[in-house]
Amino acid sequence: MSKCEQCIVRQFNSLKALTKEELLRISACKTSRIIKKGEVIFEEGESLNGIFCIKDGVCKLTKLSANGKDQIIKLVEKGQILGQRSLISDERTNLRATALNDMELCFIPKAEIINDLKKNNNFTMDILKNMADDLREADDVIVNMAQKSVRQRLAEALLDIDENFGTNPDGTLSVLLSREDFASIVGTATESVIRVLSQFKKEGFISTIGKYIKIEDIEGLRRVE
Amino acid sequence: MSKCEQCIVRQFNSLKALTKEELLRISACKTSRIIKKGEVIFEEGESLNGIFCIKDGVCKLTKLSANGKDQIIKLVEKGQILGQRSLISDERTNLRATALNDMELCFIPKAEIINDLKKNNNFTMDILKNMADDLREADDVIVNMAQKSVRQRLAEALLDIDENFGTNPDGTLSVLLSREDFASIVGTATESVIRVLSQFKKEGFISTIGKYIKIEDIEGLRRVE
DNA sequence: ACTAAAACATGATAAATATCATATTTAAAT
DNA sequence: ATTTAAATATGATATTTATCATGTTTTAGT
Numbered sequence: 001m002s003k004c005e006q007c008i009v010r011q012f013n014s015l016k017a018l019t020k021e022e023l024l025r026i027s028a029c030k031t032s033r034i035i036k037k038g039e040v041i042f043e044e045g046e047s048l049n050g051i052f053c054i055k056d057g058v059c060k061l062t063k064l065s066a067n068g069k070d071q072i073i074k075l076v077e078k079g080q081i082l083g084q085r086s087l088i089s090d091e092r093t094n095l096r097a098t099a100l101n102d103m104e105l106c107f108i109p110k111a112e113i114i115n116d117l118k119k120n121n122n123f124t125m126d127i128l129k130n131m132a133d134d135l136r137e138a139d140d141v142i143v144n145m146a147q148k149s150v151r152q153r154l155a156e157a158l159l160d161i162d163e164n165f166g167t168n169p170d171g172t173l174s175v176l177l178s179r180e181d182f183a184s185i186v187g188t189a190t191e192s193v194i195r196v197l198s199q200f201k202k203e204g205f206i207s208t209i210g211k212y213i214k215i216e217d218i219e220g221l222r223r224v225e
Numbered sequence: 226m227s228k229c230e231q232c233i234v235r236q237f238n239s240l241k242a243l244t245k246e247e248l249l250r251i252s253a254c255k256t257s258r259i260i261k262k263g264e265v266i267f268e269e270g271e272s273l274n275g276i277f278c279i280k281d282g283v284c285k286l287t288k289l290s291a292n293g294k295d296q297i298i299k300l301v302e303k304g305q306i307l308g309q310r311s312l313i314s315d316e317r318t319n320l321r322a323t324a325l326n327d328m329e330l331c332f333i334p335k336a337e338i339i340n341d342l343k344k345n346n347n348f349t350m351d352i353l354k355n356m357a358d359d360l361r362e363a364d365d366v367i368v369n370m371a372q373k374s375v376r377q378r379l380a381e382a383l384l385d386i387d388e389n390f391g392t393n394p395d396g397t398l399s400v401l402l403s404r405e406d407f408a409s410i411v412g413t414a415t416e417s418v419i420r421v422l423s424q425f426k427k428e429g430f431i432s433t434i435g436k437y438i439k440i441e442d443i444e445g446l447r448r449v450e
Numbered sequence: 451a452c453t454a455a456a457a458c459a460t461g462a463t464a465a466a467t468a469t470c471a472t473a474t475t476t477a478a479a480t
Numbered sequence: 481a482t483t484t485a486a487a488t489a490t491g492a493t494a495t496t497t498a499t500c501a502t503g504t505t506t507t508a509g510t
Binding site: 063065066067069071073085088089091094095117118119121124125127128129131132133134135136138139140141142143144145146147148186187 | 288290291292294296298310313314316319320342343344346349350352353354356357358359360361363364365366367368369370371372373411412
């Protein structure tokens with residue numbers, strides 16, 4: 001099994017704040033997992049015994065609403081860590097994580113991480129900074145949900161995915177989402193997403209290649225009102 | 226000036242994790258401020274040089290949306306701390322704080338708190354736990370905004386205020402908000418809030434005494450669909 | 451390659467909510 | 481106490497979005 005010390009992914013998350021010795025210990029007790037597209041990594045309300053470091057792939061974090069619909073709260077990709085919030089609060093997860101493509105994860109047991117949190121203040125501070133960023137992002141999402149139209153929210157979702165997850169060689173968005181997934185990000189009905197995407201196509205903002213979406217006029221999308 | 230060690234308010238926030246010596250240092254450099262109802266404590270985009278500990282009163286945290294409307298993200302009351310997110314991210318504030326009634330605040334300079342964060346891991350962990358809780362709450366708000374009706378969101382806002390801020394001796398909600406404030410919590414037009422409140426009144430869920438709202442049928446409000 | 455199921459698409463309609471207009475009430479200032 | 485401004489209230493209407501129905505295309509499995 002590969003060692004955490006040499007793992008490139010670590011550079012992108014809080015684990016970079018750990019010392020060599022700490023990484024060695026973690027490396028010794030971590031377990032690797034392969035998750036297929038569509039599989040659930042953890043359920044909402046599950047108690048996790050550790051955190052996941054995403055070595056490859058993208059997943060969605062969703063919360064089930066009272067009306068039975070899933071809401072996508074966040075997309076998480078390679079390099080990021082899953083489950084830190086419930087680890088810190090010592091609570092069951094408040095979100096479900098589902099793989100959007102094939103993924104490779106490292107699972108690090110709770111005891112090991114808690115130990116590092118207590119002893120390595122740099123590590124704690126780094127996690128804290130991450131969480132502060134997540135919180136700011138969440139505030140932005142709240143305002144968008146409350147104040148913007150479906151059309152605006154969908155335009156922003158496309159821009160967001162383009163910016164944060166990039167594109168394939170042909171220019172299409174690299175994260176492949178169903179119309180239903182988009183509806184679940186935007187907080188609307190699937191039919192509404194389909195309609196608005198059709199409009200965007202007519203207006204020349206996007207084009208589609210199969211299920212893939214390509215942004216054709218990024219400025220146009222930014223100007224959507 | 227009173228000392229932090231003896232301040233009751235401290236029991237409710239992360240400052241409780243500080244040692245006696247740390248508290249003495251903070252006590253020596255803190256400044257006290259009185260803020261009148263309606264006054265702005267800090268603006269969105271302002272750079273804070275410290276944090277505020279709320280000794281008395283309630284304030285709203287708002288964010289200006291692109292359409293010019295304010296969105297209330299959170300109400301914060303006595304015992305809680307303001308400005309910790311921007312302190313930790315070392316960024317300008319992402320929210321504006323406005324007093325909802327007369328307030329008393331203690332301002333603690335950045336350098337002092339940063340120092341404690343670096344040295345006292347219990348303090349850091351406590352802030353981290355707080356932030357993890359805030360994040361979970363924010364996730365819930367996102368789902369509500371995305372999936373629930375104005376009627377449901379307003380009912381929940383009333384229940385929330387009742388639960389977290391309590392009532393006056395006559396049973397009315399102790400935090401006095403304008404219809405516009407409610408609109409800004411729920412993410413809707415002021416007229417819509419007024420209409421729904423009128424419905425709630427007709428349905429016997431609430432009554433009003435002047436501007437004050439009294440919950441008459443808490444179970445009814447909980448059942449609102 | 452064929453079939454069934456899922457995803458996508460679009461129209462028709464209903465429901466929710468926003469906007470505009472205009473009273474009425476309440477609070478604030480002189 | 482009187483005036484003025486702000487907040488609350490309600491109706492009429494427009495807009496946005498959801499829901500239901502139905503058809504088409506794509507995907508997955510045999």
